[in-house]
Amino acid sequence: MTPEALASLAARAYRHMRPWTEAQFAETLALPHSLLVTRPGAFVLGQIVADEAEILALACDPDHQRQGQASAALDAFHAQALTRGAARTLLEVAAANAPARAFYARHGYAEAGRRKGYYHRPDGTRDDALVMARALP
Structure with missing residues (x-):
């Protein structure tokens, strides 16, 4: 997927927060430790640093x-x-995004921390980010 296609999909999927821009996707994809996985209508973008993977964006x-x-x-x-x-x-997932939190929990993620006021909502308010983690077997 191109940065333009990723931004377009994210704009349709991210109703609870501001979606990434085409430029943000392009910058992230240019990094050597980036990992992008796509499926029809969905993607996961992350990075691998040392022995940790971090999911930066997932959209469907x-x-x-x-x-x-x-x-x-x-x-x-x-x-x-x-x-x-x-x-x-x-x-990280928005605390108010119950469907996403449930999705990650079904995939073995558990809450590992909280970042107060991390996300900007479209209405100008802020939401906490829950840090979730899981081991990779």
Whole structure:
């Protein structure tokens, strides 16, 4: 997927926060430790640093939700991160985003911390980020 396509999909999927821009995707993809996994209508973008993988963005087009594409992308991200030496994966998710928190919990993630006021909501308010982690077998 191109940075433009990633930004377009994120704009459709991220209703709870400001989506990444095309430039932000391009900058991240240019980094040597980036890892992008795509499936039809979904993607996971992260980075591998030493023995940790960090998910920076996961999005699924609303028209493709509940079809297993986000789960398939996340599973593929885990597998590729493992082959690149990662032993665990971290991510941040908006505290108010209950569906995303439940999705990650179903995939073995548990809350590991909280960042107060981390996310900017479209209405100008802020939301906490929950840091979630899981080991990679």
